[in-house]
Amino acid sequence: xxxxxKNILDYLDSKVDxxxxxxxxxxxxxxxxxxGILSTYNISKDRGTGIxxxxxxxxxxxxxxxxxxxxxxxxAAKAVKIAIASGMVKKEDIKLAPEEKHIACYTTPIIKxxxxxxxxEKLELLIKATNLMLKDKVKKSEGSLDxxxxxxxxxxxxxxxxxxTLFESGGGIAAYxxxxxxxxxxxYPSSFGGDYATSGYEFIEKMxxxxxxxxxxxxxxxxxxxxxxxxxxxxxxLGGSQLALQVHxxxxxxxxxxxxxxxxxxxxxxxxxxxxxxxxxxxxxxLVTITADATLPGGLGTFGYDDEGVPASKSFLVxxxxxxxxxxxxxxxxxxxxxxxxxxxxxxxxxxPLVRMTNINLLPGNLELDEIFSDIKxxxxxxxxxxxxxxxxxxxxxxxxxxxxxxxNGKLGKIYKNAVxxxxxxxxxxxxxxxxxxxxxxxxxxxxxxxGQPGQTMHVGHGTSPARFRNIKVGAxx
Amino acid sequence: MKDKYFxxxxxxxxxxxxxxxxxxxxxxxxxxxxTRFAQSxxxxxxxxxxxxxxxxxxxxxxxxxxxxxxxxxxxxxxxxKRAIELSKIIPKLDYHYSLLKSQDYKIKGExxxxxxxxxxxxxxxxxxxxxxxxxxxxxEASGALETGVETVMVANSEGLFAFDRETKVDFNxxxxxxxxxxxHSFINSNVNHLDIERIxxxxxxxxxxxxxxxxxxxxxxxVVLSPEAVAEILSEADxxxxxxxLIMEGKSFISGKQGKKLFxxxxxxxDDPFEKLTMPIPFDFxxxxxxxxxxxxxxxxxxxxxxxxxxxKYNMECTGNTLPPESASMGAxxxxxxxxxxxxxxxxxxxxxxxxxxxxxxxxVNVLNPMNIxxxxxxxxxxxxxxxxxxxxxxxxxxFNTSVIDLLKGVDMISRERHTKSGFVGPVVAPYLxxxxxxxSSKTSF
Numbered sequence: 001x002x003x004x005x006k007n008i009l010d011y012l013d014s015k016v017d018x019x020x021x022x023x024x025x026x027x028x029x030x031x032x033x034x035x036g037i038l039s040t041y042n043i044s045k046d047r048g049t050g051i052x053x054x055x056x057x058x059x060x061x062x063x064x065x066x067x068x069x070x071x072x073x074x075x076a077a078k079a080v081k082i083a084i085a086s087g088m089v090k091k092e093d094i095k096l097a098p099e100e101k102h103i104a105c106y107t108t109p110i111i112k113x114x115x116x117x118x119x120x121e122k123l124e125l126l127i128k129a130t131n132l133m134l135k136d137k138v139k140k141s142e143g144s145l146d147x148x149x150x151x152x153x154x155x156x157x158x159x160x161x162x163x164x165t166l167f168e169s170g171g172g173i174a175a176y177x178x179x180x181x182x183x184x185x186x187x188y189p190s191s192f193g194g195d196y197a198t199s200g201y202e203f204i205e206k207m208x209x210x211x212x213x214x215x216x217x218x219x220x221x222x223x224x225x226x227x228x229x230x231x232x233x234x235x236x237x238l239g240g241s242q243l244a245l246q247v248h249x250x251x252x253x254x255x256x257x258x259x260x261x262x263x264x265x266x267x268x269x270x271x272x273x274x275x276x277x278x279x280x281x282x283x284x285x286x287l288v289t290i291t292a293d294a295t296l297p298g299g300l301g302t303f304g305y306d307d308e309g310v311p312a313s314k315s316f317l318v319x320x321x322x323x324x325x326x327x328x329x330x331x332x333x334x335x336x337x338x339x340x341x342x343x344x345x346x347x348x349x350x351x352x353p354l355v356r357m358t359n360i361n362l363l364p365g366n367l368e369l370d371e372i373f374s375d376i377k378x379x380x381x382x383x384x385x386x387x388x389x390x391x392x393x394x395x396x397x398x399x400x401x402x403x404x405x406x407x408x409n410g411k412l413g414k415i416y417k418n419a420v421x422x423x424x425x426x427x428x429x430x431x432x433x434x435x436x437x438x439x440x441x442x443x444x445x446x447x448x449x450x451x452g453q454p455g456q457t458m459h460v461g462h463g464t465s466p467a468r469f470r471n472i473k474v475g476a477x478x
Numbered sequence: 479m480k481d482k483y484f485x486x487x488x489x490x491x492x493x494x495x496x497x498x499x500x501x502x503x504x505x506x507x508x509x510x511x512x513t514r515f516a517q518s519x520x521x522x523x524x525x526x527x528x529x530x531x532x533x534x535x536x537x538x539x540x541x542x543x544x545x546x547x548x549x550x551x552x553x554x555x556x557x558x559k560r561a562i563e564l565s566k567i568i569p570k571l572d573y574h575y576s577l578l579k580s581q582d583y584k585i586k587g588e589x590x591x592x593x594x595x596x597x598x599x600x601x602x603x604x605x606x607x608x609x610x611x612x613x614x615x616x617x618e619a620s621g622a623l624e625t626g627v628e629t630v631m632v633a634n635s636e637g638l639f640a641f642d643r644e645t646k647v648d649f650n651x652x653x654x655x656x657x658x659x660x661x662h663s664f665i666n667s668n669v670n671h672l673d674i675e676r677i678x679x680x681x682x683x684x685x686x687x688x689x690x691x692x693x694x695x696x697x698x699x700x701v702v703l704s705p706e707a708v709a710e711i712l713s714e715a716d717x718x719x720x721x722x723x724l725i726m727e728g729k730s731f732i733s734g735k736q737g738k739k740l741f742x743x744x745x746x747x748x749d750d751p752f753e754k755l756t757m758p759i760p761f762d763f764x765x766x767x768x769x770x771x772x773x774x775x776x777x778x779x780x781x782x783x784x785x786x787x788x789x790x791k792y793n794m795e796c797t798g799n800t801l802p803p804e805s806a807s808m809g810a811x812x813x814x815x816x817x818x819x820x821x822x823x824x825x826x827x828x829x830x831x832x833x834x835x836x837x838x839x840x841x842x843v844n845v846l847n848p849m850n851i852x853x854x855x856x857x858x859x860x861x862x863x864x865x866x867x868x869x870x871x872x873x874x875x876x877x878f879n880t881s882v883i884d885l886l887k888g889v890d891m892i893s894r895e896r897h898t899k900s901g902f903v904g905p906v907v908a909p910y911l912x913x914x915x916x917x918x919s920s921k922t923s924f
Contacts, residue, residue, distance in 0.1 A: 032807050037572045039807045041564060044545035045557070048528065060598075061524040065547045078525055082511070085598035086520040089605055094521075119567055127569070140727055178728045182849055263516045266620040266652040266661070269841065269858075350526045389844045389877075391856040396877055396922045398854050400846055418847060422877075422920060453622045454512055454524070477846035478881060 004069050005155050008051065008076050013157055015080050018054040018096065020156040022307060023047070023067075024349035029115065029147045033126035035134060036141075041119070048349040051076050055083035057093025063350040096330040097340050099310055101159040106304020108167040109297070110200030114147040117201045125209060129173050132213035136221045137177040141213075144193060145171035145204060146447070152307075160309040168300065168459060169203045170196030170445055173213055177220035184223035184417055186216040186402055190241040191384045196445025196459065197298045219403060222415050228476035229404045229419035235376045236421060236472045239383025242401050243362065244444035244462035250425040251283075251290050252360040252460070254394035255317045256343075257326040259355075261335065267453055269392025272425065273323060275336075281323040284429025289363040290318040292327055294342060299359035299461035300445030307353040310342035317360070321430070329355050347456035354452050359443060361463030365435025370410075372434050372468050379407040380474055382419055387477075398422045400477055418476040434468035441465040479507055480529075482641040485631040488549075493635065495558045499565070500536035500577055502634045504763055504803055505529065509594075510626025510646075513601040518609045518618045523598060532803045533558055537565035541575050543803050573791050577636045581767050583760045585751055587644030588667035589627070594645050596625040596669050604649075604674050611678040612653045617685060621651030625669055632765040640765040644757065647672055648900060652859055653681045657691060657924060660684035661839045661859035663706060665900050667757050684838060684860045691872040693921055694863060700834035701916040702827050702864065702891075708817065708908035709899035710840045711853070712747065715882045716812045717902055718848040720749075720773050722784035722799075723809030726792045731849050731883060732779055741777040741886045744820055748772050749783055749799065749812035755898050755907045756814045761798065762786075768798040768813065774886075785810035801903075813904040820892025820909060827891045827912045829867040834912075835876075836862040836869060851882035856922070879919040888915030 005021050012019040025047035032040040049072055050063040060083025064075045126143035133141035148168040155161050172194015174187040189195040189207055197203045238246060254271040258264060273281070294312035296302055303312055308330050317325045328336070329344035332355060344353035373381070384402035391397075404419035405412045443463040450457055480488075485505065493501070507529040514522035531554070532545045542564035544557045601623045612619050629643040649672060650663040660681045664672060703711070724730040751758040751768040761767055764786040772780040783799035784792075788809055799810035828836065838860030846852040857876050862869040891912035898905045 030804070034807070038569045040543065040804075041541075041568050042543045042545065042804050043560065043564065044804070046530075046545075046547050048547065058520065059523055061522075062527075063525065064527040065529055066527065075527075082523045082525060082598040085513070085602040086523040088599070088602045089515060089518075089520040089609060091517070091519040119564070123569060140729075176727075176729065183729050261516075262618075262620065262654075263514075263521055265516055265654065266622065266650055350528060352522060352524055387844045387846050387854065389842045389854045389856065391875060391877070391922055392841050392858050393922075393924060395924075396856065396875075396920060398877060398879075398919075420846065453514055454510075454526070454624070477852050477879070478850060 002153060004072060005153065007069065008072050009155055009157055011073060012053060012076050016053040016055050016157065017057065018157055019052065020154060021049060021051050022349055023049045023153040024150065026148060026150045026348060027115065031122055031126060032144045033130050034140065034142055036127050036131040038123065046348065049075065050349045051079045052352060053079045053083050054094060055080055056087050058083050058086035058090050059094060060086055061352045094331055095334045097333040097338065099330060099340065102305065102309055102311065103161050104304065105163045107165040108198045110167050112201035114169050114201040115149060129209045129213045132210065133173065133175040133217040135214065135217045137179055137224050138175045138217045138220055139178045140176040143173040154307065154309050156309055162305045162309055164304050166198060166303060167200055168196060169199050169201060170194055170447060171204055171207065173209050175217040175220040177224040179224045182224060184220050186220040186223065187384055188212045188216045190444055191386065191402060193447060196300045196447045198300060198302045199298050223403060223417045226415045226417045229416040229474060231475040233471050233473050235379035235468065235470050236474065237372055237381045237407065237466055237468050239381065239466050240442050240464045241444055242383045242385050243464040243467055244446065245385040245388060245399065247290065247360055247362050247462045247464060248446060249388060249390045250394060250397055251317060252357040255326050256355045257328045257332040260326065261332060268451055272393040272395050277323055279324055282321055282430065283318045283323040283426055284321045285432045286321045287365055287435055288318055288321050288429050288432050291316055291361050291363060292341065292343065292358050293361060294358035296359045296443060296463065299443045300447065300459045301358035301461040306342040306344045307346040308340065308344040310340045313342045315341045327355050327357065329353060345458055347458060351454065351456045354456060356451065356458045357449060357460040359461035359463060364438040364441040364465045367434050367436050369436050369440060369466060372436050372466060373407055373412065374410040376407045377409055380419065381405040381407055381412060382421060395425050397425065420475050420477055422473045428469060431470045431472065432467055433470055436465040436467065479509060479627060479629055479643065485641055486639065489633045492554060492558060495555055496535065496635065497562060499562060500635045502534040502577065502764065504532040505631040506628065508626060508628045510624060511598055511601065512622055512624040513598060513605060514622045515605050516620040518613055520602060520605065533561045534803055535561040535565045536575050539570040539574060540565045540568050541571060542568060545804060576790060577634045578638050578765055580637045581765055583640060583767050585758045585760045587642045587758060587760060589643055590645045590668040593625055593647055593669040594627040601625065604672065607674045608651060608678050612682060615682055617653040617655045619651055619653050624648040632761065632763060634765065638765045640761045642760050651681060653685050658685050658689045659859045660688055663899060665898055665905055687862065687869065688860045688872045691874045693874050696918045696920055698915065698917050700831055700912065700914045702831065702834060702836045703911045704838050705897035705908040705910060706899055707837045707840050708911050709901060709906035710843055711882060711885065712815050712817060712906055712908060713901040714843055714845060714853055715851050716815055718845045718851050720782040720812060721809040722782045722794065723788045725782045726788065729848065730782065731851055732782055735779050736781050737778065739778045740883065741774060742889055743777045744892055745774055745777050745886050745889060746818035747774045748816050749814055750816040751814045753814060753816045753907055755896060756816060757905045759813045759904055762800040763802045764800045766796045766798045766800060771797045783810045783812050811903050815901055815906040817908050819894050819896050822891045822893050824893050824895065824910050827893065827910060828864055828869060831864045831912065832866060834864040835873065836864055846879065852879065853882060854879045874924055875922045876918040877920045878917060880917045884915045885913050888913040890914060
């Protein structure tokens with residue numbers, strides 16, 4: 001394959017300012033079980049090639065599942081034609097931030113290849129876990145496992161040749177307690193499909209799905225008869241899973257430089273973190289430090305090189321409360337006179353790289369969990385996302401969680417259902433006055449981040465530990 | 479693109495490889511191009527050629543699914559074998575998966591040669607026309623124009639064979655100048671129906687009024703919703719409420735309420751591939767013919783839509799709403815949502831409103847509570863105060879928390895005019911609506 005791709009680059013070399021070519025092959029195994037019965041066992045293999053060219057300062061991209069040399073030559077010619085069409089409506093030549101040539105290989109370090117674990121073992125785990133949850137009003141239980149092995153080959157006219165093999169493993173369980181006119185859901189280890197990592201099957205074994213199945217079923221049953229979450233302004237503690245979503249929506253997306261530059265305006269929107277705010281804006285309290293780190297072992301946004309051939313890196317987005325950096329591609333970084341920090345990622349061969357999150361992490365603080373709760377007289381502990389919405393500049397957000405627990409005089413109390421909290425991004429992060437220690441810190445894998453047209457789903461990670469926020473507006477959905 | 483005869487030959491060639499077991503095959507081939515623009519220049523411009531093949535093997539009561547995106551003969555045969563092997567080791571289903579017999583299809587997708595052959599150059603020319611027009615007024619344009627052709631083939635070992643191809647043009651744009659913005663979208667089967675001049679005029683008309691936005695206080699308001707906003711509400715309601723699987727599990731607001739009159743008689747919502755304004759989809763992903771399904775008729779809850787598996791499990795009829803094999807556990811979605819028109823004109827809906835809000839577009843809508851379809855989301859790109867029958871001021875963006883049930887109960891005016899907009903899986907035909915029961919919960923500074 002490498003030889004054919006090189007031939008295509010040779011063909012393009014005299015016709016373009018720049019070209020890159022990506023071959024991607026993804027093998028996936030997805031198993032879903034409901035109430036102890038298999039509902040889906042899907043195996044898939046998807047492969048193809050995407051060719052991106054810059055001609056007279058304008059982009060063109062064409063992709064095809066046909067891997068024959070003649071077909072790829074046609075695809076390359078199509079990419080050039082598209083770039084020429086782009087050039088009809090341009091303002092200035094697109095330029096890329098400089099990047100060294102890389103000849104490299106990267107493979108996710110794993111202990112157990114998930115594709116070599118028997119189907120029977122995986123099925124038994126899900127069947128047992130979903131059966132364990134069927135207690136009292138839990139009339140429906142779900143369990144899923146999801147494994148990816150992605151082989152990528154990147155070549156560019158700048159001479160880079162990068163080969164990567166990424167392994168991803170994920171899964172989770174959920175219990176639904178169903179009553180008259182109401183149902184309540186509890187998920188483990190996280191909502192919307194569970195937790196994911198760049199890891200082997202050992203990640204699934206560490207989840208302890210069986211050990212947690214009955215507990216979450218019990219919580220679902222409790223929620224069904226629980227009172228609605230009280231309304232008011234109070235102190236809250238966000239659990240790690242919900243905090244991951246909070247970081248994702250209110251920090252991860254607004255620091256994407258393409259949004260800031262208006263490139264997503266018609267669809268996902270812009271950002272309140274405009275260029276004038278870089279290094280001059282208080283994003284949160286001095287406790288709040290947020291990094292983008294694609295080098296974290298196990299993070300779902302961990303890789304060797306991004307899809308423009310830029311090495312994975314760590315950078316500070318918010319440092320002690322001050323807004324200090326964006327996620328960038330080579331094209332967008334050039335506009336700021338900076339090198340790319342390696343955040344241009346494509347869902348697969350048939351999509352262009354866009355500025356995407358890698359692992360966006362709220363760094364841990366210095367408090368024990370009981371210290372986080374200890375000086376709250378009346379508040380709420382909220383965790384496991386149920387619903388999310390945020391405006392097109394990423395300021396006004398409202399999230400709801402699967403479960404809320406009363407905090408009274410520093411102690412956790414009764415359960416409430418249908419909890420909702422609301423805030424304005426910088427005000428919310430400025431109210432953060434306690435973050436728990438590293439031992440409570442976990443990188444949550446989010447496998448469903450959507451962006452772009454045509455749509456792309458990206459796998460990203462968020463390191464968080466439970467944190468405290470003061471005077472937050474809370475309430476309940478009806 | 480492969481034609482019907484190619485797929486007939488393909489089925490003949492591969493069927494012996496299933497070793498006498500039952501099978502379903504779904505093929506989806508697409509050839510599409512999408513040009514994206516921002517700040518009045520093209521910043522992304524892409525094309526995709528792809529073909530996905532899914533083999534489902536039914537080995538007594540065991541069903542396995544294998545998917546690939548290659549027609550390479552050795553790959554195809556290898557993956558059929560893989561599906562057969564997998565079907566031997568997985569557990570049994572708790573129902574008998576039966577295959578549909580050969581079916582007749584009364585409708586077909588719309589295909590336009592011009593749309594199938596629309597080039598990147600053609601797309602750029604359309605964008606130039608928009609950009610020139612809005613730039614003259616000091617605005618910049620962002621958006622996307624997609625054109626393409628897709629074929630779907632479904633076949634099974636009972637002799638069912640379904641083939642369809644359709645073209646699509648999907649356009650959307652936001653124009654901006656400082657805080658002034660406007661949005662418009664267009665979806666159709668034929669690119670000849672894309673009228674950039676008319677769209678440009680509508681964008682400018684909204685944007686030129688959407689200036690000097692004022693704040694209003696949260697609360698319950700009478701609102702007039704554009705077809706764009708109505709389409710979003712209907713798509714969310716369909717996803718959270720009208721899926722037969724959710725209904726049978728007791729997880730939908732419809733569960734146990736079939737036959738009850740919850741809404742005004744003017745409310746009729748269906749999944750209707752025969753509607754003139756929609757883009758018809760003739761069959762679902764097991765080859766079940768599409769038909770008109772009433773969801774709400776004259777204000778009365780009828781029922782939801784059912785996929786093949788849910789229909790088998792609960793002894794219901796498949797309504798032609800089965801999703802692709804890899805999404806089967808999701809249940810069903812409506813492919814052609816249609817809301818019946820009323821008798822009103824938009825102008826009358828506004829002139830008869832003493833105090834209210836006109837909403838052009840929602841942003842980031844999500845379900846808060848599926849049991850009453852309470853939704854939350856934001857307004858954007860054209861929200862206006864209505865005072866004494868006139869649009870008087872532009873309003874800063876607002877967050878809403880409102881139940882679709884309450885919203886529909888409060889509908890007292892529906893326009894005759896309807897438009898076709900993008901939904902989750904297919905087009906949505908929606909009118910303008912006026913409802914007196916819409917809750918804004920908070921505001922923004924922009």
